[in-house]
Amino acid sequence: MVFDLLVIGxxxxxxxxxxxxxxxxxxxxxxxxxxxASATSSASTKLIHGGLRYLEHFEFRLVREALAEREVMLRxxxxxxxxxxxVLPHExxxxxxxxxxxxxxxxxxxxxxxxxxGSRRVALRGTAFGAPLRPEYETGFTYADCRVDDARxxxxxxxxxxxxxxxxxxxxxxxxxxxxTDRWVAxxxxxxxxxEVEARVIVNAAGPHVSQVLHDGLGITSRKHVRLVxxxxxxxRRLFDGDHAYILQNSDRRVIFAIPxxxxxxxxxxxxxxxxxxxxxxxxxxxxxxYLLAAINRCFARQIEEADIVWSYSGLRPLFDDGALEASxxxxxxxxxxxxxxxxxxxxxxxxxxxxxxxxxxxxxxxxPAFPKLAPAWTExxxxxxxxxxxxxxxxxxxxxxRDWPFLEEGLALRxxxxxxxxxxxxxxxxxxxxxxxxxxxxxLTQAELAHLVTEEWARSAEDVLWRRTKLGLHLRExxxxxxxxxLAAHLGNK
Ligand code: FAD
Numbered sequence: 001m002v003f004d005l006l007v008i009g010x011x012x013x014x015x016x017x018x019x020x021x022x023x024x025x026x027x028x029x030x031x032x033x034x035x036x037a038s039a040t041s042s043a044s045t046k047l048i049h050g051g052l053r054y055l056e057h058f059e060f061r062l063v064r065e066a067l068a069e070r071e072v073m074l075r076x077x078x079x080x081x082x083x084x085x086x087v088l089p090h091e092x093x094x095x096x097x098x099x100x101x102x103x104x105x106x107x108x109x110x111x112x113x114x115x116x117x118g119s120r121r122v123a124l125r126g127t128a129f130g131a132p133l134r135p136e137y138e139t140g141f142t143y144a145d146c147r148v149d150d151a152r153x154x155x156x157x158x159x160x161x162x163x164x165x166x167x168x169x170x171x172x173x174x175x176x177x178x179x180x181t182d183r184w185v186a187x188x189x190x191x192x193x194x195x196e197v198e199a200r201v202i203v204n205a206a207g208p209h210v211s212q213v214l215h216d217g218l219g220i221t222s223r224k225h226v227r228l229v230x231x232x233x234x235x236x237r238r239l240f241d242g243d244h245a246y247i248l249q250n251s252d253r254r255v256i257f258a259i260p261x262x263x264x265x266x267x268x269x270x271x272x273x274x275x276x277x278x279x280x281x282x283x284x285x286x287x288x289x290x291y292l293l294a295a296i297n298r299c300f301a302r303q304i305e306e307a308d309i310v311w312s313y314s315g316l317r318p319l320f321d322d323g324a325l326e327a328s329x330x331x332x333x334x335x336x337x338x339x340x341x342x343x344x345x346x347x348x349x350x351x352x353x354x355x356x357x358x359x360x361x362x363x364x365x366x367x368x369p370a371f372p373k374l375a376p377a378w379t380e381x382x383x384x385x386x387x388x389x390x391x392x393x394x395x396x397x398x399x400x401x402x403r404d405w406p407f408l409e410e411g412l413a414l415r416x417x418x419x420x421x422x423x424x425x426x427x428x429x430x431x432x433x434x435x436x437x438x439x440x441x442x443x444x445l446t447q448a449e450l451a452h453l454v455t456e457e458w459a460r461s462a463e464d465v466l467w468r469r470t471k472l473g474l475h476l477r478e479x480x481x482x483x484x485x486x487x488l489a490a491h492l493g494n495k
Contacts, residue, residue, distance in 0.1 A: 137299070202346075
């Protein structure tokens with residue numbers, strides 16, 4: 001068979017493009033060399049946000065698009081995306097209040113809002129918002145953005161593509177591809193074998209590898225280049241009470257987020273470090289750790305040190321190289337490289353978790369010359385798998401969830417409702433007690449859920465399960481994690 005589209009890369013952009021294309025009637029194959037979202041798309045700050053800071057760099061197009069996407073994504077995946085209040089403490093020596101007010105005014109008005117609140121000025125001293133901060137912070141501002149489970153959003157895009165007929169292959173690397181008159185012939189390799197796949201068009205959504213795939217894999221010379229910028233996060237035990245997050249101004253004019261994470265933790269990030277090495281797994285370094293600890297200790301009353309860090313992760317931003325000198329000011333907007341000199345190829349540079357759906361629409365628009373009968377854009381009002389309930393009423397959905405499976409302990413019901421939405425029914429089925437879900441590996445990670453992750457969500461290793469499909473790696477003990485690994489090995493060995 002000759003596919004219409006072969007997508008290289010199962011990060012947020014590749015999966016969003018596969019979903020959009022499959023829904024417009026194209027036959028789609030997607031190859032991901034590792035796990036879905038195993039590269040940059042699980043290493044983000046996990047925000048669906050307009051990007052308040054990008055206004056200072058005059059990125060109005062990007063901010064407008066991203067602001068509008070917040071509401072689109074809230075409606076598409078209300079289990080994975082949820083509103084969050086951000087507190088921005090005001091500090092006399094940094095940005096003046098008028099500048100912050102002007103930025104927030106734009107933020108409130110650049111795009112329509114239905115589900116999210118506008119910004120306001122708030123008192124900090126003596127209030128819950130101010131409680132964890134140093135006493136000198138008297139006032140600040142609040143505004144709304146959203147948080148998201150980035151890795152699960154990628155899986156949701158892949159599931160939607162699959163439901164629309166796409167062929168999703170994980171642990172499958174595209175070695176290279178050659179042009180033959182009206183098509184590409186790509187060589188794909190998985191653990192067992194090498195195969196050839198034919199496709200009329202290739203989409204190169206290889207994230208940090210995009211330039212490498214473009215030049216070495218597809219043999220295309222382009223003037224567009226990727227600029228890799230490393231960003232790291234640390235996770236500590238909860239630093240403050242409440243459901244709100246902080247956006248802290250740093251003395252280098254960057255901002256650092258402190259976000260409630262997985263009930264018991266706080267996520268702190270990020271850094272912006274020029275990265276010169278080859279694309280691949282990245283790790284936090286000592287300077288980044290000091291930088292993030294210092295940012296918290298500047299603003300928070302309680303001081304933290306390295307021993308307070310329970311986990312960290314790093315990712316490479318695959319930014320479009322616009323020639324900027326400093327890593328933190330390289331454009332966050334995306335760009336395509338289009339090559340129609342033979343069978344077409346489209347390569348994606350940049351892009352955000354927030355804007356992947358819109359980027360996919362734009363990518364398909366660009367490919368219209370190759371597919372003149374392409375159906376119109378369709379994803380703006382569509383829900384993602386698991387998200388087919390009232391976006392304004394997660395509490396109502398959760399209450400129904402608890403009525404359907406009353407034996408689930410409150411915290412577990414919330415975790416499952418958030419992670420799977422309505423798709424939790426696929427493995428909870430008619431269970432009436434915990435034992436019906438099989439062995440519990442810890443924190444309510446049952447055999448039924450594990451089997452679901454393997455058969456329905458492409459999980460192949462303990463890491464896929466514990467650090468991407470769920471974040472239970474943070475909660476389980478070492479012994480429990482090993483048991484998950486053994487169970488998966490046995491399960492996959494028998495398949
Ligand atoms: P990736 O997720 O890297 O996916 C590319 C995939 O291609 C990889 O999985 C890789 O394995 C695969 N691949 C490569 N070569 C091949 C090959 N030859 N064959 C098969 N597969 C291949 N955005 C937001 O909206 N909100 C945020 O809060 C946010 N915070 C961020 C914080 C940090 C620190 C970073 C680094 C980024 C952040 N971003 C955020 C941006 C966002 O995470 C990225 O722009 C986005 O994840 C990029 O997705 P991608 O699909 O292009 O790349």
